[in-house]
Structure formats: C-alpha cells, structure tokens
Amino acid sequence: MNPVGFVIIGRNEGARLDLCIDSVMRTHQRAVYVDSGSTDGSVARAKARGLPVVELDPAQPFTAARARNAGWERLLRDDPGLELVHFIDGDCELIPGWLDKALAALLADDRLAAVCGRRRERAPDASRYNRLCEHEWNTPVGLAESVGGDALFRIAALEGVRGFDETLIAGEEPDMCHRMRRRGWLIRRIEGDMTIHDAGMTRFGQWWQRNRRSGYATAEALAMRGSQDAEAGRDLRRKVLSNIVWSLPPAWMLWPLLWLRIRQRKDALQATWLTLGKLPHLQGQLDYWSRRQRANTGARRIELIEYK
Template sequence: MKDVLVICTRNRHADMSRCLDSVLDQTRMPSALLVVDSSDDDTTAEICAEYANRPDMPLLEYVHTAPGLTLQRNIALEQAHGNFEIVHFIDDDVELEGTYLEELMDAFELDDALVGAGGLIKGGNRKNPTLFARLGGRDSATPGKVLSTGFNIGAHETPYDVEVEWLPGCSMSFRLSKIAGLRFDERRVGYAIGEDADFGLRASARGALRHVHKARLYHHQSPVNRHKRPLLVRMAIAHRWSLAEDNLGRVSRPMVVYGTLFEALTYLLRFWLSRSHDRVWWDCFVAGGAGLLDITRRKAS
C-alpha cells in the first residue's frame, strides 16, 4: 500500500530536524513525505531541502501555507486523496521509534476494515485517574474514550492494542478511502485545540480506530507555539461545546457544563490549598468562568 507521512509545522526548526532524523531510521519507509509549513521564515524550507537531497530519504514534498493547524491538515488531505491509500499525521516535535511505520502499516494490511490507527506515545506523563476526576467527568480508566462531558481520554502508553474513539494529533493514521469527504474543522483556528478528537469521532463513526501499542514514538512537547495554561482551559471549553453542538459521540451540552464547572472548582481548590496560592490555578479558575460565559453567548446567539 502507498502511504504518505505528513508533518504540519510552524517555527520549530530544531524539532523538525530531530523528527526527520527519526524518519530516516524507519524499518519501513513511507512512499512519500509531505511537510506543510506555516513558519515565519525560510529555515524549515531550507532544512527540508537538505533532507530531500539525502539518498536514503523518500520523496519529500514541501508546501508553505498560511498559519492554522486545521488548514494545514486539510491541505495535506487534499494532496493525499487519490494518490495514496494511507495518510500518517505526526507532530513536528515527535521522535519515532524504528518500527513505528512498519507496525501501523501491518495493522492496516491485516485488517481491511480498519479506518484509523495510532501509536503508543511516550512523554505524556499520563497519571492514573482519581475518583474525584472521574466523578467530575474529566477522566476515565478506559483509554481512548471521549466522555459525555467532552473530555477526551488518551490511550497514550496503554501497553496493549485497544479500539478507541479518537486518535491524538501527534500520532494518527487513516485509510483515505474510509475518510473520504471528512475535513478538519477550520473554525478551530491557530493552535486548534481538540481538532484531533473532533476528527476522530467523525472517523470512528465509519469504522474502527485502533491504538497499536507496538508503534511507538516519543512526544517531546516543544515549548514553541504553545499557549499558557489558562488560555488552553478557555479554548478547551469552546472545543467541548462544539462537540456537543455537532452531536458527536455521546457529548451533550448539560454534561459539558457539568464537567466545566467541576474543572473550575478543581482549579479553585488547588489555588486555596497551594502553600503560596499559586496564581496559575486562580487564572485557570477565572478562565473556566470566562469559558462558560463564552458558550452561554454562543447558545444565546
């Protein structure tokens, strides 16, 4: 099967070099590599040109676009449809283990009905769910679920294969014939938080998505282009509300409000209980309230 490996990137030059080095170490090379870049300078383009001339690098195509992760992913889908059978999306700040692509392609070749697959992600620092978080609809012991509150639970370092409802953006591959017509939601601009859960729920409605534990990568979580935590809290509330508005999965408006209120309460408790009254928890609590006001205005309009 012909497959294309897509890397969407913006201003992460050192991360891109490390990522491309790990591509060169793959036991099974992709048929082609597509870099969709929205950087502010030419450094990434120059890096890609250097790697494209390597004799051991598969065909590497570079495209420069306007900023926006969902836009960049959609441009990649447009170029991949009709030319390839499988598209792999990875982030620019990941480092692939040698058999990553081989394990994912084996999964697709062994199961013709498989719609999508993702790998085991190291570096996420996933903690065991607490009873408090589970009661608040913010966590679950079941990997790969999107809860009724809109919170999405990753499979990440789950040490066995399991069917999931979404795939994390740093490690998601799809059979293009199964996702024909689907696009990433370009209303989610910039950092586009939650675009992977949104797309995953749409794709899982067409068939199975699978966490393939032997396909492994390390997510370095680059600090470049990352928002501060309070802004992410507010953006995540809008994301979860959009899932409910679009009737995706089991997500519902009342449960989104419930989960958001519980999350805000958690931040307030952390602020009160922290010895130094850590300001970030107060800011997250305020962001939770602002996020609730945002969705109230959306509902009213």
C-alpha cells in the same frame, strides 16, 4: 504505488524538525512538509532534504487542522491512488518499526479508520511538565475515541468526513474522530511505541498555556457536538462544570479533597497538577466563550494558543 504517505506539520520547530524529517525519510515512503509561518528556517530545512513543501498562506489563520488537510490533499494530488496517510507533528520522531505494526493492524481490519500507538516523551525527567506529558500519552490499548497528532489514517475515512475542521485551534483530532465514529468507523490504539515527542516544557507559563488551550478545546467541543452524542455531551458538560466549580475561590479550601480523589487513580505529581489545572482550563473555556461572543459581532476569531 507507495502504501502510505506522510504529512509532517510544523511551526518553528528548529532542530526537532530535522529529527522528525530524517526519521520519516528512513521509511522510504512519500512525504510532504506543511509549514505554518515559521521564521526559523524550517522551510529551508525541509527543502534541503528534498521534501515537497506547502507553505500556508498567512492571510488565513494558522491551525494544525488546516496544515494537515493541506498535507494529505497535496499527497493525493501527487498520487491519486494513495490509500493511507500518516500524520506526524514536527516536534516528534518516528520510532523504527512502528510503521510496519500500524500498517499490519489497519490493513487487517477494514473497519478501522485510524491506528495509533504509544507516544513517548523525549526527556521526561527534564521537568515535571515533561513528566506530565509522558503520563498523558499513556492511553489504554484497544478501541479508542480518538488519536492525537501522530497516527495512521485511511484516506477513505478522511474523505468521508472531509478531513479536519480547519476552524478549530485545538481538539481537531477528537472532533474528526468523533465524526468518523458516527459514520461507523473504528479507532484503535495498538501496542507498541510510535513516536518520541519533545514537549520542551521547562517553565510554569508553558504548562499554563498548554492547559489553557485544552480548556478552550473542551468548551468548543461541548458547543459543537454536545447535543449530537448524549454520552459525549454528558462527559463534556461534566468537565466544563468541574472546571468552573473547582476554580471558584470558595472551592479552593476543598482542593485537598479533590487532590485525594484524583490521587486514588493517579500518582501524586499528576494529582497536584490536575488539581491546579482547573484554573487554566477555566481560562481557556472563558476564552472560547468570549471568542464566540465576538464572532457573533463579526470580530476576528482568536489566534493560536501556543506554549512553545
């Protein structure tokens, strides 16, 4: 029995998908590719490399959560005894040697639901927006609240919470990890480079959309689990209120003070764009609240917020 299966998800990733698939295939482990309505030949790319492909039905809204669930469920149909699954986004490349580190860490502690490592940005100096991603991936080593799109999971933990919530268009990993931790599982970030991510952000509009999506996820997380976990609820409410307060025109004159406060913990680049990011974050929150109101009247929910 193979110790781990890979789930690659993608939507119009082009040449990035080639790098992703090739890096996974070098591990000689079982893998499946799940496509969310690509129009760039991604399905043919995967099939040409001999990968099983799951094409999601476009009649239902595409989400990364839905794709990941379809992937690990397909792996289990092919190999019911599989115990571990590694998710990787189609714009990422697996770093050689990472899988051995992740397997060793997860198998050494049966309390762990998931293990992740350090994402690296492929071209951090290509734009200020890519550099911001490089900083974002640098999370602390040790016990963590959640992982990102790339991580090794124990299938027993996935089954225990019924996988990802497919209705979420963003923030699906923190949501699932939150549910796992409530069941007693642990999440750990270990030392070591895991994947190379290709944000490919060169335009202000891409940065705006990405932060808008983040604001949407924050508002949705508060609505879904703010009352379930007192500490998490306080943190989420603080973020939501901060975006509201600092985005109001009267507060703009105080942005230098906000910048200085952030600068105490971050470099100047991060302080500048985290301050400006209050605006698209608020837009994302408003998007969520508007969608929620429309959902109460039976309207179709919001589509994906994409930045590429």
